[in-house]
Amino acid sequence: MHLAEGKVGQQAVISMTCIAMATAGLFSFYSGELYPNGNSTYVSFPVGVLIAGLVFMLAAAAMKACNANCFIEMLEFSVGKFFARIICAVFIVYCIVAAILPLNRFLNIMFNSFFINSNYFTISVFIYPVLVVFSLLGLEPIYRTARALVWFFLLAHMLMLGNEAGGLEITEMAPIMGDGIKNTAIISLKSSAIFLPALLFILMITRSVHGIKFAKRAASFAVPITAVFCGITYLALAMMFNYVDLTNIYTPLYRYSMAVASESLILRLDKIMSFIWIMAILLSGSYYVYASSNIYAKIFSQNDMRPAAMGVALMLLSIAVGSHLTFPAIKDVFDFLRNYGFFIFVVPVILVSGIAIVRASILNNRRKYEVGTN
């Protein structure tokens, strides 16, 4: 598999980015952390998406300022090769975090709700080929699959939310923004680290998306769409369950769809919806596997990313299965990475982009001065 990925259109980029961000946003956080004193997720998550969008725009501006064709070039221009590699390694880690947290949740749902007599390992046997094959097929098929399925995901999700619209009550939201400004801001900052990898990867493949201009345009569509999507979903949850109930629910969306099932004409929508989410999670998982192996191949100048893709997929599943079976401590590591992602991943990207802009402007001024004096 070569790194000449081919070309993808804007609709495909927007679709894939939205799916990856939405699955990460909806399935990465545990209820216990989100609703300690009240519920304001319907504000904090959209804000988190917007923060990620702003960071993306800053990085894109930095790339433009230093005339870089790829995100790595900008990093190297800004902080040198060594630190660029460190930041790329952190980028890979956060791609894995954004993939693994929803996958973990999905493995749990599968095991506890559908295949009780099975085990995590057997379930993962079915997931691994999907992750590997997709990442081996390359960029074009991943993005085109997203483009093909995005309406299906969106319609199914909206149907599920809309089906229970009559049962939503505004009183369940009390206390309104009960989480307080501080907690809301903290969740927004935390979630921005989960949203950022999907967006930032567009800057890694600027050639495939027809340059920075079109990458920015794709992001400017993907960010508001995801923000609205997450906002509506969390708002529906907030109007269905109060924050005390939500704290005790493992996957609120699943419970929401179960609430629909009792009265709906559509038989057992909960089970159907779980499998549609699983499709979305698997697709975004493949995207993150592809993204991380692509970044790996680029920083180590490898022409073939197949070994990396297979390795990353295997590692991803091993971690997901291992955290359930033998090494619960792994979960703590990923919780740490998720909770401090803003400082570990987002802040360095902001700093590096800032440095790149300043350095580029200094160099430009110097060049202008030299031209003027000559």
Added chain:
Amino acid sequence: MGLLKVLRSLSHFFKFDDSDSRFELLETEYGTPYDKERNKRSIELDNSVKEDAEISAELKSNLTLIRQDFRADINPDILIREFTLGGEVDAAIVFINGLVNSVMLNDFILRDGMKKDALENASKPIVEYALKNIFTVSDAQIEWNYLKIKKAILAGQSVLFIEGENRALIFDTRNQPTRGIDAAENEKSVLGPREAFVENMKTNISLIRKHLQNDSLVCEMRTVGKESNIKVGILYCEGVANSSLVNEVKSRLSKVNLNKVIAVNTLIQVMEKNSNILFPSALLTEKPDRVASFLLEGHVVLMCEGNPLVAVTPTTLHMMFSMPEDAYARPSAASFVRFVRISAAVVSVYLPALFIAVVRYHQGFFSPEMLNTLVASHTMVFVPISLELVLLMFMFQLIREAGMRVPGSVGQALGIIGGLVLGQAAIAANLASPVVLILVALVGLGNFCIPEYTMQLTSFYIRIAFVVLAIMAGFLGIVCGTLLLVGYMSSAKSFGVPLLTPYAVKAYSKRPLIMRGKVKNNDLSGEDYMNRENDW
């Protein structure tokens, strides 16, 4: 060696940059691929003849113009027969082979014109004298306008140019192939033309020319197959079909190195980049009207001597679910029928797998009443329900194959008797339950709604694969299988055009896909993914 071969084919499967493929639907933000020669070609295409252009008095320059416009160098069916009129004046008759009545041409034009004393006592202008005194064709006229002359040739008339005359004689010698040719068997049409291609390539080209009277239509001939030396025709509309696509098809055809080429289907399989592809990379059709429409959209068509099917390249999944009928019916009716067809195909692929998944792993999907019915119908059946379904599907395929191999009416009877008797007997013998039988029948009906035979077969493999996945892992298996299938379809390309175009690739298609949309007046736009030369 075997392992190496498997590894090689696997690496070929996962190769996602077809660097040697010249025609690629590059998803540029402006809809057309970047092409260095684009401006050059546009200038060449603009060099067309004006509407009121007259023919020259020089025979040689007239013939050069005709040769140039009709691409006589590569178009073997454009015939120019030069002779001496009355043994005195040079003349030439131009016509399209296959569209004219050769008896009429030989006996009443060439024989009369070649008589030694034909121009005795002739007065000038010779063209008028010849019309009144020499040629014994009832429908003949004098014409000076070059465009009208071209149209006449395309319509199957014969045009006589005479040296020193700036007017030509047009004889109505039309003999277009009409019904007598059989109706299409596989692509039945209620509203549109019913004629189908035959085994004679000359007749097939004439049938296309009948529907597409356009001088841009080019039919190049090649000989393929070391032993069989089969004539292969490459048809395209010059100035419409993307030249990169045309070159790609020609280049792949030139690489074909087979001992025998029997049919266009074989040829296409050899020309495919990845012959393991589940989906066909060319649409096989037997309808001339459909081919004419594809040619105008910029597709390239391949036909073989002795084969009544022609291959349209590139093809997309959407094309394989379309029927000629869709274009002739009213928009609402066509949209509805197309929706039914696509739904039926989806149902036929997924229904058995969903049923198995629900029955084996996710009984909670069913209401208690439905579950009771199912259990009651299966109580006496001793075979496990998965095996029962697979056996019945196999039996259905068996009846279908048997029905296809025996002559027409017997085949129909076999299908009915096989279905009824075997089904009834299977239920009576407790080999199958009625619910499963109904399900298999529904699947069979859905499968027959898929217009393409090759796609019907493909859907059979996919169905079986989904059933196996459902037996192994229920809905999880189906979900994984679906993702892999869509991923595979997203990566598959037919002559550089992604199979899922224009669903899952950026394309500026103005037409709705399932909803057919109105036929608009003055709408000259084609499918944008073809990157037609005349769209630039």
